[in-house]
Amino acid sequence: MAEIVRVYIDGKECLAQNGEYLLQAARENGIYIPTLCHYEGVKPKGSCRICTCKVNGRLMTACTTPIAEGMVVENNTAEINEMRKAIIELFFVEGNHFCPTCEKSGDCELQALAYKYQITAPRYPFLFPTKRVVAEYSRIIIDHNRCVLCKRCVRAIKDAEGRSFFAYRRRGQHIEVILDKRMSEQMDYEKALEAEKVCPVGAIMARRIAFTTPVGHRKYDKKPIGSDVEKIK
Amino acid sequence: MKASIENILRKYQHDSTRLMDILLDIQDELGYIPEAYVPHIAELLGLSDADVEQTLSFYHFFSTRPTGKYRIYLNNSVVAYMMGRSEVAAAFEEALGIKFGQVTPDGRVGLFETSCIGMNDQEPAAIINNVIFPCLTPFRVREIVRDIKENKPVEEMINYQYGEGQNASEMVRSMVSNNIRKVGPVLDPHYKVGEALKKVISMSPEEVIEEIKKSNIRGRGGAGFPTGLKWEFCRKAHGEKKYIFCNADEGEPGTFKDRVILTELPRLLLEGMIIAGYAVGATEGILYVRYEYRYLKKYLEEILENARKKNYLGKSILGKEGFDFDIRIQFGAGAYVCGEESALIESAEGKRGEPRDRPPFPVEKGYLGMPTVVNNVETFCSVVKIILNGGEWYKSFGTEQSTGTKLLSISGDCRYPGVYEVAWGFSVNDILDMVGASKNQVQAVQVGGPSGSLIEPDEFNRILGYEDLSTGGSLIIFGHHRDLIREVVLNFTNFFIDESCGSCSTCRIVPVLLRNKIEKILNARGVEKDLDEMLEWAKLLKASRCGLGQTAGNPVVTSIKNFRHLYERMIQKNKEYDAGFDLQAAIRDGAEATGRIPIV
Ligand SMILES: Cc1cc2nc3c(=O)[nH]c(=O)nc-3n(C[C@H](O)[C@H](O)[C@H](O)COP(=O)(O)O)c2cc1C
Numbered sequence: 076m077a078e079i080v081r082v083y084i085d086g087k088e089c090l091a092q093n094g095e096y097l098l099q100a101a102r103e104n105g106i107y108i109p110t111l112c113h114y115e116g117v118k119p120k121g122s123c124r125i126c127t128c129k130v131n132g133r134l135m136t137a138c139t140t141p142i143a144e145g146m147v148v149e150n151n152t153a154e155i156n157e158m159r160k161a162i163i164e165l166f167f168v169e170g171n172h173f174c175p176t177c178e179k180s181g182d183c184e185l186q187a188l189a190y191k192y193q194i195t196a197p198r199y200p201f202l203f204p205t206k207r208v209v210a211e212y213s214r215i216i217i218d219h220n221r222c223v224l225c226k227r228c229v230r231a232i233k234d235a236e237g238r239s240f241f242a243y244r245r246r247g248q249h250i251e252v253i254l255d256k257r258m259s260e261q262m263d264y265e266k267a268l269e270a271e272k273v274c275p276v277g278a279i280m281a282r283r284i285a286f287t288t289p290v291g292h293r294k295y296d297k298k299p300i301g302s303d304v305e306k307i308k
Numbered sequence: 309m310k311a312s313i314e315n316i317l318r319k320y321q322h323d324s325t326r327l328m329d330i331l332l333d334i335q336d337e338l339g340y341i342p343e344a345y346v347p348h349i350a351e352l353l354g355l356s357d358a359d360v361e362q363t364l365s366f367y368h369f370f371s372t373r374p375t376g377k378y379r380i381y382l383n384n385s386v387v388a389y390m391m392g393r394s395e396v397a398a399a400f401e402e403a404l405g406i407k408f409g410q411v412t413p414d415g416r417v418g419l420f421e422t423s424c425i426g427m428n429d430q431e432p433a434a435i436i437n438n439v440i441f442p443c444l445t446p447f448r449v450r451e452i453v454r455d456i457k458e459n460k461p462v463e464e465m466i467n468y469q470y471g472e473g474q475n476a477s478e479m480v481r482s483m484v485s486n487n488i489r490k491v492g493p494v495l496d497p498h499y500k501v502g503e504a505l506k507k508v509i510s511m512s513p514e515e516v517i518e519e520i521k522k523s524n525i526r527g528r529g530g531a532g533f534p535t536g537l538k539w540e541f542c543r544k545a546h547g548e549k550k551y552i553f554c555n556a557d558e559g560e561p562g563t564f565k566d567r568v569i570l571t572e573l574p575r576l577l578l579e580g581m582i583i584a585g586y587a588v589g590a591t592e593g594i595l596y597v598r599y600e601y602r603y604l605k606k607y608l609e610e611i612l613e614n615a616r617k618k619n620y621l622g623k624s625i626l627g628k629e630g631f632d633f634d635i636r637i638q639f640g641a642g643a644y645v646c647g648e649e650s651a652l653i654e655s656a657e658g659k660r661g662e663p664r665d666r667p668p669f670p671v672e673k674g675y676l677g678m679p680t681v682v683n684n685v686e687t688f689c690s691v692v693k694i695i696l697n698g699g700e701w702y703k704s705f706g707t708e709q710s711t712g713t714k715l716l717s718i719s720g721d722c723r724y725p726g727v728y729e730v731a732w733g734f735s736v737n738d739i740l741d742m743v744g745a746s747k748n749q750v751q752a753v754q755v756g757g758p759s760g761s762l763i764e765p766d767e768f769n770r771i772l773g774y775e776d777l778s779t780g781g782s783l784i785i786f787g788h789h790r791d792l793i794r795e796v797v798l799n800f801t802n803f804f805i806d807e808s809c810g811s812c813s814t815c816r817i818v819p820v821l822l823r824n825k826i827e828k829i830l831n832a833r834g835v836e837k838d839l840d841e842m843l844e845w846a847k848l849l850k851a852s853r854c855g856l857g858q859t860a861g862n863p864v865v866t867s868i869k870n871f872r873h874l875y876e877r878m879i880q881k882n883k884e885y886d887a888g889f890d891l892q893a894a895i896r897d898g899a900e901a902t903g904r905i906p907i908v
């Protein structure tokens with residue numbers, strides 16, 4: 076059996092298995108650490124930086140940091156919360172997010188985080204980038220205006236041989252998600268739905284189906300993001 | 309087409325981790341990588357098309373459209389501009405009749421920009437088909453373009469002297485100069501190849517590591533991790549195979565000392581890598597060299613070949629049973645972030661140069677998941693001298709916390725730009741004297757490249773060392789006539805924007821916001837609040853994954869800290885807010901098109 080270690084999150088003593096990611100350990104102890112690029116069951120790639128905590132005084136992402144005995148973590152502090160709020164605002168100025176017209180509204184993790192952190196308007200000037208909406212695939216539509224570059228689609232949606240349907244093109248501010256042309260032809264309806272679900276925002280939408288859940292009954296319409304974790308206690 | 313791709317793929321045994329080499333070979337052969345090849349390459353390697361495309365599109369020297377028979381890449385670094393790059397660029401555009409980013413209508417010549425190419429001591433410089441053209445002037449540009457029009461091979465366009473030392477040798481034939489200005493124990497030309505290695509094989513690997521630890525040497529690539537400790541971690545890590553990487557990516561603008569070592573002392577470097585292999589129990593070494601130094605390819609390959617003949621590489625090295633080690637060269641394809649050790653490893657595996665999340669560190673899980681040591685070129689060279697003379701001897705140089713010597717790459721407004729080997733503990737003032745820069749003419753010094761700090765004269769008594777000004781060795785000197793914000797801070801910030809891998813939200817977005825603010829201030833629309841906001845926003849970068857993002861705000865932050873008066877001069881004093889744009893101008897086109905006169 077794996078060894079149990081003690082970590083201190085905002086002063087609270089937490090027990091968890093050695094080597095487990097801090098994010099998991101916190102959740103098991105009823106402590107919510109916000110995430111965006113993290114997807115349960117998929118290898119983490121700390122790219123959104125929202126789960127950043129101070130671990131033994133250093134900024135580290137909870138989704139990628141394995142815990143160790145005696146770790147001291149700052150999570151729900153004014154400084155960290157302010158940083159997270161600022162990072163969420165970055166996403167809103169980097170893309171073009173018109174929530175009222177987005178099919179994902181209410182199920183969108185970015186929107187839910189913005190509510191949770193009580194964002195009314197971002198502090199940064201909007202970048203208003205020109206982004207593409209790609210409708211050339213038979214199963215899905217990719218709206219780059221909404222993509223937060225979390226790489227969840229790239230990491231999670233794979234074929235039987237383990238090859239990714241999605242990939243990144245270019246780098247830096249020009250980075251863009253692409254769907255493999257040839258593989259897209261083999262993408263079935265289930266895969267398309269899976270991709271839509273994996274995407275935290277409304278950037279991937281399966282064709283042929285929309286608005287199955289009415290607005291007002293969606294995931295975050297009733298309960299704020301993170302409430303499932305926080306109620307465990 | 310298919311036949312040539314198949315030959316290339318066969319050369320790399322259809323190994324998908326060698327994708328970088330495969331793409332480099334195709335690019336060398338055709339000057340570009342046609343998109344139509346992608347499915348074929350993917351199929352033969354068992355990858356998806358998107359897999360190939362994501363590597364291909366990451367590196368700026370790869371192109372999917374024809375870039376001409378002559379591909380001109382002109383450096384756009386700060387120092388290039390200081391030395392007359394604007395005139396040189398204009399001369400290229402005029403003589404060729406095209407703009408940067410374009411190819412001539414006949415498809416023969418392409419003109420592009422690129423980040424610092426490691427020639428800051430001889431700018432403005434360009435790379436044309438892997439050949440370096442240093443010290444360009446508009447006149448020289450017109451000569452080059454004339455030669456191009458006459459269809460001269462690039463190798464024959466070298467119409468003046470080769471550089472000194474090995475630059476002039478048969479295998480290099482380059483116009484690049486070394487500009488070695490001060491020699492110390494590492495650059496000592498009287499080095500005898502193999503002496504240290506002979507000594508090493510009479511020692512146990514643990515004794516070798518002990519000696520390195522005793523010297524207190526810390527990594528010379530910038531981060532300054534103790535080398536002995538790194539080797540010990542790797543030695544103790546479990547893995548079927550272990551690897552030694554030499555980081556010769558040298559991408560930090562203003563750094564060029566590794567180029568000089570690769571040219572003059574490549575055997576010293578290899579010896580250091582072989583010693584590391586012995587110490588940690590590795591069997592393979594990879595020398596990762598930035599694309600910009602591809603002009604050294606043949607030369608370095610020949611040196612490796614000779615080392616194999618002499619049994620410095622190969623099986624049972626120098627007769628030592630069980631000591632097997634070989635080295636291959638991996639070229640990059642244009643991406644500063646690949647200098648970050650985990651990105652370097654990703655790149656050598658044929659992938660995008662995206663840094664990994666740490667832990668695990670490369671010493672536990674590095675190349676192909678195996679324990680890997682990554683060290684800088686200079687670190688390996690210093691190690692050889694430590695083995696020869698002992699850790700105690702090494703400690704006699706430098707300071708208590710920073711032992712030994714450091715190679716500095718010095719450029720900018722000074723009489724003698726070049727490479728200097730000095731003991732740690734030198735002050736900036738000493739350095740200015742050494743390089744022939746008169747102090748009352750120096751406005752600022754950039755220590756440690758864009759990721760370091762821009763310091764002002766009051767701080768010139770600070771010393772170089774891990775305890776004070778820690779540096780990978782780049783110093784750029786700016787005279788009073790330089791516009792620090794426009795020429796330096798803006799250029800550096802743009803560098804980070806171009807070179808971010810784009811993985812982290814913070815590093816992808818914040819530098820763009822900072823750049824827009826700097827431009828707002830330069831356009832005389834700035835207000836006091838903009839400065840405070842820049843400092844505030846830059847803090848977010850500290851939450852980035854790797855050093856690139858973490859330091860991308862440094863040009864802005866250190867310049868506001870040390871040169872706030874330069875910003876103050878440009879901002880509007882009695883105004884609290886400025887949206888940064890002109891509403892009238894913004895709606896002019898719309899108003900004209902609709903024929904309506906706005907009431908604003
Ligand atoms: C963006 C970035 C670029 C880097 N570039 C280089 C480089 O060009 N050469 C280098 O030796 N180290 C570079 N480093 C540091 C390496 O990550 C690593 O620390 C170093 O190669 C380790 O070798 P050392 O211990 O001998 O210094 C870079 C780091 C970052 C974050």
Ligand code: SF4
Nearest residue numbers: 222223225226228274
């Ligand atoms: S498309 Fe969706 S899942 Fe993929 S990177 Fe963009 S936001 Fe993430």
Ligand code: SF4
Nearest residue numbers: 809811812815854857
């Ligand atoms: S900090 Fe920048 S360069 Fe480094 S991993 Fe993040 S996005 Fe990439």
Ligand code: FES
Nearest residue numbers: 112121123124138
């Ligand atoms: S959830 Fe950890 S970095 Fe995105």
